Amino acid sequence: MEWKRINRRFERHPARTVIYSFALADFIGALLLWLPISHSKELSFIDALFTSTSAICVTGLTVANTALDFTKAGQFIILVLMQLGGLGVMTFSVFIALGIKQSLSFSSRLSLQESFLPHFTPEPRRLLLTIFVYTFTAEALIALGLLLCFLGQGLKIKNAFFQAVFHAVSAFCNAGFSTFKDGLIDFQKNYLVLMLITLAIFLGNVGFPIVYELLSLLKEKRRRLSLHFRLTVYTHIVLIVFGALAFLLFEKNGVLANFSWPLKIVTAVFHSVSARTAGFNSINIALFSEHSIYVFLILMVIGACPGSTGGGIKTTTLAVLSCTVWSRLRGFPQAVVFKRAIPVDQVGKAITLVFIYLLAIMVFHFFLTFTEPNVPFYKSKHEFLGALFEVVSALGTVGLSTGVTSQLNLWGKICIIMAMFIGRVGLLSLISFLSEVGHEPRPYKYPKERVMVG
Amino acid sequence: MEWKRINRRFERHPARTVIYSFALADFIGALLLWLPISHSKELSFIDALFTSTSAICVTGLTVANTALDFTKAGQFIILVLMQLGGLGVMTFSVFIALGIKQSLSFSSRLSLQESFLPHFTPEPRRLLLTIFVYTFTAEALIALGLLLCFLGQGLKIKNAFFQAVFHAVSAFCNAGFSTFKDGLIDFQKNYLVLMLITLAIFLGNVGFPIVYELLSLLKEKRRRLSLHFRLTVYTHIVLIVFGALAFLLFEKNGVLANFSWPLKIVTAVFHSVSARTAGFNSINIALFSEHSIYVFLILMVIGACPGSTGGGIKTTTLAVLSCTVWSRLRGFPQAVVFKRAIPVDQVGKAITLVFIYLLAIMVFHFFLTFTEPNVPFYKSKHEFLGALFEVVSALGTVGLSTGVTSQLNLWGKICIIMAMFIGRVGLLSLISFLSEVGHEPRPYKYPKERVMVG
Ligand SMILES: [K+]
Numbered sequence A, B: 001m002e003w004k005r006i007n008r009r010f011e012r013h014p015a016r017t018v019i020y021s022f023a024l025a026d027f028i029g030a031l032l033l034w035l036p037i038s039h040s041k042e043l044s045f046i047d048a049l050f051t052s053t054s055a056i057c058v059t060g061l062t063v064a065n066t067a068l069d070f071t072k073a074g075q076f077i078i079l080v081l082m083q084l085g086g087l088g089v090m091t092f093s094v095f096i097a098l099g100i101k102q103s104l105s106f107s108s109r110l111s112l113q114e115s116f117l118p119h120f121t122p123e124p125r126r127l128l129l130t131i132f133v134y135t136f137t138a139e140a141l142i143a144l145g146l147l148l149c150f151l152g153q154g155l156k157i158k159n160a161f162f163q164a165v166f167h168a169v170s171a172f173c174n175a176g177f178s179t180f181k182d183g184l185i186d187f188q189k190n191y192l193v194l195m196l197i198t199l200a201i202f203l204g205n206v207g208f209p210i211v212y213e214l215l216s217l218l219k220e221k222r223r224r225l226s227l228h229f230r231l232t233v234y235t236h237i238v239l240i241v242f243g244a245l246a247f248l249l250f251e252k253n254g255v256l257a258n259f260s261w262p263l264k265i266v267t268a269v270f271h272s273v274s275a276r277t278a279g280f281n282s283i284n285i286a287l288f289s290e291h292s293i294y295v296f297l298i299l300m301v302i303g304a305c306p307g308s309t310g311g312g313i314k315t316t317t318l319a320v321l322s323c324t325v326w327s328r329l330r331g332f333p334q335a336v337v338f339k340r341a342i343p344v345d346q347v348g349k350a351i352t353l354v355f356i357y358l359l360a361i362m363v364f365h366f367f368l369t370f371t372e373p374n375v376p377f378y379k380s381k382h383e384f385l386g387a388l389f390e391v392v393s394a395l396g397t398v399g400l401s402t403g404v405t406s407q408l409n410l411w412g413k414i415c416i417i418m419a420m421f422i423g424r425v426g427l428l429s430l431i432s433f434l435s436e437v438g439h440e441p442r443p444y445k446y447p448k449e450r451v452m453v454g
């Protein structure tokens, strides 16, 4: 009964549910982290709130060192928050995509089932179970691998176990928190750890629909892949290769200069995967060249695949827009890809999302120029690009930083907290809202009229 | 006969015609400016090419001081190039918008004539004449006003006449060149000059279709305004007010601090109008706060109205995209404004334009980080924001600069020359290309398939 009631309610106001549940978890997390038992050093409430927001939104930006400033209890709270955040985001976004089915006409419902998520069972309970099983299985396997690595490095069993679980969850949830003093920089030459973390991030941000379709395919021995599958996987892989090649090229004589070739490749792939949107780094971001910083910015804005633990505008959104542009240049009046036409309302959704996302980047970046009124951002150390990087990282819930986070004053922290929350919860609400509206044809039609564009 | 042949040819390959004619004029201009008779100081060919490109593309970025480094002959060549460039851009863009009529089916042709340009005569010769008459009348009136101002300032009649003509043409064509040593900074407290220049810029970048429709309206005593008119004028005025208010707010205690209130307002409006895309400034851009720089960036990207002498993505492009987003949020599956629906192919055109424009900004900005390999842009004086400002200014053919232009090395100059040329000619070609394709329905239809966006 209760499940049905919640389900109905959620279907009616998914955006509201998302906002309330995240805000509540965020606040409780902040209170728990603020308790003296959680931290070993002095911790202001704003710093506790910052850490809690960063954990529940799986962003990974930190104003306090997770390894040094928090006790084991505090680290455990962060672990729980990350897991809740990651699972929450994945579940919410998959359910939002399915939730709309209820309010759709029979024909649209059919087309959704036929094409968009061809293998999804409509039974929400089983779906939820599958998501949980997938998450915990993946995390357990990665944790096991990491445990062996850490034991090999000479860590004591109890510590190695905690570190392995923490990093497996952090990587799978694309959170980017680390309980090592310098993050993964200590492991920058450890192939196995880097590759395991890369795999965990990939499993987390490739998106649940992809995994589900793949499993169904294996089970049912079907051949036809959905457009969603092909578009997502294609974009995802192209972006990973693009990022890795760019880092290899731009850091050949830079931060990768002293690495062996295999390690160069592993590190480049690691950072390319991690920038969308895990936020781990095995090299200090401030040491990268400005060209690589540029690539990081692009990857962070694009982000992960839909229905995953990651953030950003998402691979499919980029793909839909690129297809629209490419189709238009080829003379098609609408977006066409893989011999399929993308419905106009989805192109509108993609434009709306990107428009609002870029606007949010600008607004927060602009806000940040006000938080330290006497130091013009673009002339000082606290520089324009660093601030832009910080905002893009916070909105995309990536968690990489050129070092600006630790220098933020109170207003700067509030600004970034808001950016993290809006980048995660606001975006999810917007997507849910956009999925609800714009499907039903309006009762009246306006006459068409052309304008001169460009 | 010849006219008809050229007209036919132009209609078949407008993009090619645009590119060839601009490139030819650019090269001839560079050669003329390179002649010893044109310059009073040493001038390398790359600097001559830079100046010529800047003049023919009506950009206004300068590597040499127009007042000091060029002789009267050189200044006259720049004047002619500006006039050719401004007229060329206006004529080409209006003709491209009309040129497509020939290839359209009867129904689309009718709808174009009915709505988009309701008052245009289809006879190209008369249209061309009207454009020329409008241009030269406006320039003559502004020049007359400026002449009186300059005479009042104590300039000798011959010099005052040349300066008045030069600045009238430069302002109307949105070129932004000035033959005063420090540009308009010497006139920063001269209301009349600032207001005349503002008026000239406005007349130039409001776009010829608007002027034509207004004139027709007065003549025919019709009441109904086209959607194009309403959308353009509305966006144009909102942007001018937005920019002026932003500058007033952000420079209250900044560069406008010592100005009287009326002068504050005139200066703020002047810079708001000039940033889209004339590029005159009565205050050194480097002295503006970073908040204002941000506003400048936004205004420069948006640019002028279509069918004008200005650049940028254009007001209507922004309007169409904003309408799409706003309509989507309100639940309409397509873009709706003023009780009219904007056709889907035009939304696609707007997306394509903005997508490619933003990509161009990124590519050129990225290139610029390579031109001085030993100085990371975001750590040095030659900074990230300054470079971004420079590229946006060049691509939008604005011509404002925080001072980077004069510090460019050879590769930087080549990069900016390309940006100016592509921002002007490339954009015009792209628009012409997009106007040609995507109208005819394809003979086959692909099945629709949804993807999960966001
Ligand atoms: K993250």
Ligand SMILES: [K+]
Pocket: B058, B059, B060, B174, B175, B176, B277, B278, B279, B397, B398, B399
């Ligand atoms: K200009």
